[in-house]
Amino acid sequence: MRLKILSVLLAAGFLVACDPAQVKDGDSAGGQMGDQTTTGGISDTGVNTGRYMDNVSYDRAAINDSGSVLAERVIYFDFDSDQISPDFTELLVHHGKYLAANADVSLRLEGHADERGTREYNVALGNRRAQAVRRLILLQGAAASQVAVISYGEEKPVALSHDEEAWRLNRRAELVYQIN
Amino acid sequence: MKLKIIKSGLFLFLFYLQSAHAVLQIEITKGAEGALPIAIIPFERTGIAMAMSVDVAEIVATDLQRSGKFSPIEREKLIDQPHSLEDVNFKLWKVAGIDHVVLGQVKVVSPQQYELQFRLIDVFKGGQVLGYRFLATDKTLRSIAHHISDLIYEQITGQKGAFDTKIAYITAERKVGAQPSYKLQIADTDGYNPQTILTSTQPIMSPSWSPDGTQIAYVSFENARSEIYIQHLATQKRDKIAAYEGINGAPVWSPDGRYLALTLSKDGNPDIYVLDLRTKKLTAITRHWGIDTEPAWMPDSRELIFTSSRTGKPQLYRTSINGGQKQRLTYEGNYNANAEVSPDGRTIAYVSGEGNIFKIAVLDIATGYVQILTDGELDESPSFAPNGSMILYAAQADGRGVLAAISTDGRFKQRLVLSEGDVREPTWAPFKQ
Known part of the structure; x- marks a missing residue:
């Protein structure tokens, strides 16, 4: 189990390393996202504590369990970056495994950007964020047809003010499950 | 039934009130030094005595002032108010240092029917250099006033005027507890006569005029994905042009009207394509793993x-639509995006970002010289007036999206503020045909 997750993380790291567009812009909020998210629950040390490693159920109904790690469905990004922070890789591994275990469940990944930068470029950026999430999820064995991607760019902010905190919350990918 | 009629009557009334007023208010935020003084005399009223809501001379004065090239004399400070050529005291204007005087008449022929005439007097030449007569209705009166501004502007500056044109823009209203409302609207260049082209609870983006001004292409998310539509303004009929997997974005009409350039990510990554609107043939212009x-x-x-x-950060590039080498154009700074080419092809306006600050810059293509034009924090979406004299763009003021315009030389600036909500993505229509 442990080994498997490690290999997944390595694969994710490999994807990221391959991508020359990745940028760390020194955004102070970048490393601390976990504690401040409105959705809560994701500790920024999540991967290391192994908090999600134990007893995660991939039963079909687990998606409706508000106590499950699968209830966490937003991940955050650095400015002008589509690199998935290590804080979120394990969460995405669980979502990927859930989808792999439930072939009739589909997921819509919605990529978003903060208001800085131009609008169509931000649509492209949001698309790359959602695609990065999709790649990681598909690595867990989910079928490509289960995971759709859409980017809203900066058009659908969740925080409407014009400051670092709002920008941090808006640079995100949302996982929207579609269960028939 | 009766109630229904009353209701719809009320609705029409409210709608009328709304459209009669400018939704966008203009504020001059930076005056131009060295603007040409011009005297615009209030037009003489003749014919049937009735109240008129449109002040033609006021519209002309505001237009000319908005260009940054003229400084109309305030009404209270007019030293004389002649209404005919014979009444013009040339000596008086000469002493006052006023080179040009505009005078005219509005004759009310019947309710909602007007006969307009105006003359442009050149004080130094000692006579009339321009004179026109127009028939107008309530509907056309403002447009004809803008047309008069265009004629005066062209006579004096030698450059075609762009006052009697339209602008398109997107508005967004978000209220607590309600669905957001996005609108694609068009209005006169002074914000009057707003008309809604499309309303949606999902985002609308990237409006682009056809070169003949009869159609607008745009991106709509109404079907929970991005799609490109082309809508005919007169008939409101529209066609879905692109709805591929992934991004369908950034539609831009070619100046010859034949193509639509657009961004698609159907092959996994955003690339530039050109769609031949006649043959429907789609050609990929870029193929790169980066964002194009x-x-x-x-x-x-x-x-x-x-x-x-x-190269890692957004920069501007130039390419032929026949393929070949992509030439990099911008090198200064980490964020250069969203280009718009001036009508004469000499200048590129774009968004230049540094840290959290985004401003409108202009690049002289021949020399490579870059000038930062604006001083906002989040300026974007530059759009040239069809005569190249002004750049319209989106800005933020007090946390709200507003439109702003700046003369291409950066000397004169104005702001168009929506009465509520955000306004953005302005795009100036081509000249009327």
Whole structure:
């Protein structure tokens, strides 16, 4: 189990390393996202504590369990970056495994950007964020047809003010499950 | 039934009230030094005595002032108010240092029917250099007033005026507990006569005028994905042009009307494509793992400027639509995007970002010289007036999206503020045909 997750993380790291567009812009909020998210629950040390490693159920109904790690469905990004922070890789591994275990469940990944930068470029950026999430999820064995991607760019902010905190919350990918 | 009629009557009334007033208010935020003084005399009223809501001389004065090239004398400070050529005291204007005087009449022929005439007097030449007569209705009166501004502007500056044109823009209203409302609207260049082209609870983006001004292409998310539509303004009929997997974005009409440049990510990554609107043939212009988007046409409809992250950060590039080498155009700064080419093809306006600050910059293509034009924090979406004299763009003021315009030389600035909500993505229509 442990080994498997490690290999997944390595694969994710490999994807990221391959991508020359990745940028760390020194955004102070970048490393601390976990504690401040409105959705809560994701500790920024999540991967290391192994908090999600134990007893995660991939039963079909687990998606409706508000106590499950699968209830966490937003991940955050650095400015002008589509690199998935290590804080979120394990969460995405669980979502990927859930989808792999439930072939009739589909997921819509919605990529978003903060208001800085131009609008169509931000649509492209949001698309790359959602695609990065999709790649990681598909690595867990989910079928490509289960995971759709859409980017809203900066058009659908969740925080409407014009400051670092709002920008941090808006640079995100949302996982929207579609269960028939 | 009766109630229904009353209701719809009320609705019509409210609608009328709304459309009769400018929704966008203009504020001059930076005056131009060295603007040419001009005296615009209030037009003489003749014919049937009745109240008129439109003040033609006021519209002309505001237009000319908005260009940054003229400084109309305030009404209270007019030293004389002649209404005919014979009444003009040339000596008086000469002493006052006023080179040009505009005078005219509005004759009310019947309710909602007007006969307009105006004359442009050149004080130094000692006579009339321009004179026109127009028939107008309530509907056309403002447009004819703008047309008069265009004629005066062209006579004095030698450059065609762009006052009697339209602008398109997107508005967004978000209220607590209600669905957001996005609108694609068009209005006169002074914000009057707003008309809603499309309303949606999902985002609308990237409006682009057809070169003949009869159609607008735009992106709509109404079907929970991005799709490109072309809508005919007169008939409101529209066609879905692109709805591929992934991004369907950044539609821009070629100046010759034949093509639509657009961004698609159907093959996994955002790339620039050109769609031949006649044959429907789709051609990929870029193929790169980086982001390629925001195409802008050169005036010859053979070349495109676009934004690409191929070197890591967004920069502007130039390409032929026949393929070949992509030439990098911007080197200063980490964020240069969203190009718009001036009508003469000499200048590129774009968004230049540094840290959290984004401003409108202009690049002289021949010399490579870059000038930062604006001083906002989040300026974007530059759009040239069809005569190249002004750049309209989106800005933020007090946390709200507003429109702003700046003269291409940066000397004169104005702001268009929506009464509520955000307004953005302005795009100036071509000249009327």
